[in-house]
Each structure stands twice: as structure tokens, then as C-alpha cells.
Amino acid sequence: MDTAWLSEDEEHAWRAFRRLLIALPARLGRDLARDSGLSSADYEVLSTLSEKPNRRWALKDLAAKMEWSRSRLSHHAARMQGRGLIDKEPDPQDARGCILHLADGGFRVLEEAAPHHVVAVRSRFLDHLSSDELAVLRTLSTRIADLPN
Amino acid sequence: MDTAWLSEDEEHAWRAFRRLLIALPARLGRDLARDSGLSSADYEVLSTLSEKPNRRWALKDLAAKMEWSRSRLSHHAARMQGRGLIDKEPDPQDARGCILHLADGGFRVLEEAAPHHVVAVRSRFLDHLSSDELAVLRTLSTRIADLPN
């Protein structure tokens, strides 16, 4: 029913890819939780924050960068603040705004987590792709992700 | 930080693919909700149920097929039953068990939803891939999804 109007090839490819779409994030998330006590969402927030030299982002900019809603980031940031991973500061440029800052605790957790995560990305994904496959996957992913929403 | 120990190529490919991993399910889910009032999870349950000639699966088997926990399916099935999409029947083979049955209402909703969903999968994904890319994606997805959990 699902794939009634797809060719054999399309149907098989779509089914296989859909399995990957479910399985890979689930496995990486489990690894992350086991190794570092972080969720994938936590990790993404911490690592994106760490990209800026001063480890600070305005909430709205961080939300845009990660393609999260401001509401989601607001909720999540409140929880991460409670765990001492990040701080919130008022935005001197805009009194409505809010600056998120990677706290020292969060930085240490991220430093601890990153190498394990890289190992996981390798062992569950990169190590099993040829460089040709990697190149194809990159161009194809970029093309499709860049389509209008 | 995230990708400190990946090569340039690996890092770019991984970033691009991760974007796809987030964006594609989100877009298809939005399309599905808009066109049919179903979540992706709803659609997966309905379409998997419809695969059996009698439209029935034991809860545990359906959960295994979809790689969901029994708990998750139990919760979700209760909600879908409330909406008239599926029925629950006692399992004659196993008094602990539970048979999920695609109700007429659910079947109609699925029949309505499926063509729209196929169009969405094409326009947001398949139409933008060459047959070579599709073949590469299929073998690569299968290989990685088949890795041990």
C-alpha cells in the first residue's frame, strides 16, 4: 500500500533508506547516552555552542542554526541550565533576547563526550562506506536537504 | 569539536547527511499531517497492518516488525483505537496476547493518505536522485542498517 506507485527499485531503495533513517540516529543516541549521559539533542546544543569563539549564541540564532523552534530550544535550554551545562545571560543588544553560554561544566562534559561520539560515528557509519559512496552521499544529501521546506 | 577527528571529506559528508536525517522525516511528517491528519507513526502502523491479507497482526509481532518497543505500540495503539483507526481483539492462540486489526475507518484513511504520501516521497526525495544514486543509496543503507545494534 505504502509504495504502490513506486517502481521495484524505488520501493526497495526507499524501504532500505527509511530503515537507516530510523536505526542510525537511534544507535548513535544510545551510544551517546551510555558513554556520556547526553541525549543527541544535548550533544547538538553543546557542540554548536562550542563552535563560537566565546561559546555564546543568542537563543534565536542558535535555534535557527539547529533548525529548532525557539520554544523547543527554550524548554531544552532550561533543562540543560538546571544540569549546569549552560548559562543564560541577558542580551545587551536586545532586551527581549537571551544569550546562551556554554558553561564550564558543559564544556567538560562535551570534551569527554566528543571522542566517544566520533568513534561511534565511525564504527556505526563512516567505516562502512567507500570514499566514492561518501562522495555520492554528500552531494545527494546536500541537494535534497537544500530543497525548499 | 564535534568532528575534530574526521577528515575534511568525512566531516562535510557527515554534516550534510545529518541535515538530511533531520529534514526529510520532518518534511514528510508535515506533509502527512497536512494532507491526511496522520502522524508518520500513525501512517506506519496503518500501512504495516494493511500488508497482511486479513489486516491483523499480533501486537508483539507488529512491534518487532516496526522495531518499536511493545510499550510504545501499546500506548500508540490505544490512542489510534480511540480515533477509530484500529481495533483490538484477544489473541485466540495466547491469552496474554492482543491482535491489532485495521478498522474500516483506518483503512479508508489510509487509502486516502497513501497517494498523497507517495507524491510527497517523490517530490521531496526520489525525484531528485539519479538511478545510480538510488542504487548506491540502497546498498549503503542496507549495509549500515544491517550492522548489529
Next chain:
DNA sequence: GAGCTTTCGATGACATGTCAACGACCGTAC
């Protein structure tokens, strides 16, 4: 067939995500 272990689905507590609404503040136009 009695006792022990496992499996099944349900349940409640909790974590997480979405959505609509809100007050506060910004920027612009007048």
C-alpha cells in the same frame, strides 16, 4: 502438575517535543 522463569501487554511516572498564547520589547511610520 508444581514450581520457576520468561514473555506479553498495560500502566504510571517521567522526559521530551509541538502548538497557541502571552507580555515585553523593537522598529517604523506618522
Next chain:
DNA sequence: GTACGGTCGTTGACATGTCATCGAAAGCTC
């Protein structure tokens, strides 16, 4: 400078997913 529409982050209600636990029933061993 004030009125107005848009943007900011927060909030609460709700939907969904996870986890540990439970009672019931099945399967296994003897």
C-alpha cells in the same frame, strides 16, 4: 513621541516516547 505591527523568549496544555514495573499467562524442568 506615540501608535502599531512584528519579533523575542517563556509558558502551559497537550501529544508522544522511554523506562521500570506489574499481573497474567505461557513454557520449561523436574
